[in-house]
Amino acid sequence: xxxxxxxxxxxxxxxxxxxxxxxxxxxxxxxxxxxxxxxxxxxxxxxxxxxxxxxxxxxxxxxxxxxxxxxxxxxxxxxxxxxxxxxxxxxxxxxxxxxxxxxxxxxxxxxxxxxxxxxxxxxxxxxxxxxxxxxxxxxxxxxxxxxxxxxxxxxxxxxxxxx
Numbered sequence: 001x002x003x004x005x006x007x008x009x010x011x012x013x014x015x016x017x018x019x020x021x022x023x024x025x026x027x028x029x030x031x032x033x034x035x036x037x038x039x040x041x042x043x044x045x046x047x048x049x050x051x052x053x054x055x056x057x058x059x060x061x062x063x064x065x066x067x068x069x070x071x072x073x074x075x076x077x078x079x080x081x082x083x084x085x086x087x088x089x090x091x092x093x094x095x096x097x098x099x100x101x102x103x104x105x106x107x108x109x110x111x112x113x114x115x116x117x118x119x120x121x122x123x124x125x126x127x128x129x130x131x132x133x134x135x136x137x138x139x140x141x142x143x144x145x146x147x148x149x150x151x152x153x154x155x156x157x158x159x160x161x162x163x
Contacts, residue, residue, distance in 0.1 A: 012048045016041065016100060020150045023093060027146035033089030038096055045099035058102035066098025067091045069113060090145050097153045108156060115152035120145060 023037045049056040070091045077085025101108065124143055
C-alpha cells in the first residue's frame with residue numbers, strides 16, 4: 001500500500017485511493033456505483049501501469065480474471081434467488097481493482113474473495129443482531145458490497161500483493 005501511495009506514481013495512487021473512498025460512500029448511500037467513478041478508476045489503473053509494460057499486461061489479465069466469480073454470481077445468483085444477487089457496478093469495480101492489482105496467481109484472488117465475503121458476512125451477522133435487538137425488522141434493502149471489495153483490495157495491497 002505504501003508503494004501505491006508514494007514514489008513516482010504516488011499521485012495516481014492517491015487518486016486511486018480517493019476514488020475508492022468515493023465509490024464506497026456512494027454505494028453505502030445509494031447502492032449504486034456511478035460509472036464515472038469506475039471509468040476514473042480504470043484510467044488511473046492504466047496510468048499506474050504505463051511505466052512497466054509487463055505490469056500492464058498482468059493488469060489486463062487481472063482485469064479479466066478477478067471479476068469472474070462475481071460475474072457467475074450475478075448470472076446464476078439471480079436465477080437461484082429470484083432477484084439480483086449482486087449489482088453489475090460491483091463487477092466493474094472488481095475488474096478495475098483487478099487491473100490495479102494485476103494477476104499474481106490464484107492465491108491472491110482467493111484471499112481477495114475470502115476477505116471480501118468473510119468481512120461482509122461478519123458485518124451482516126452484526127447488523128442482523130443489532131436489528132433484532134432494536135426490535136425492528138431488518139428491511140430487505142440489501143447490503144452494499146463495494147466497501148468490502150475495497151477493504152479486501154486495501155488488505156491485499158498492505159500485505160504486499162502488489163510488490
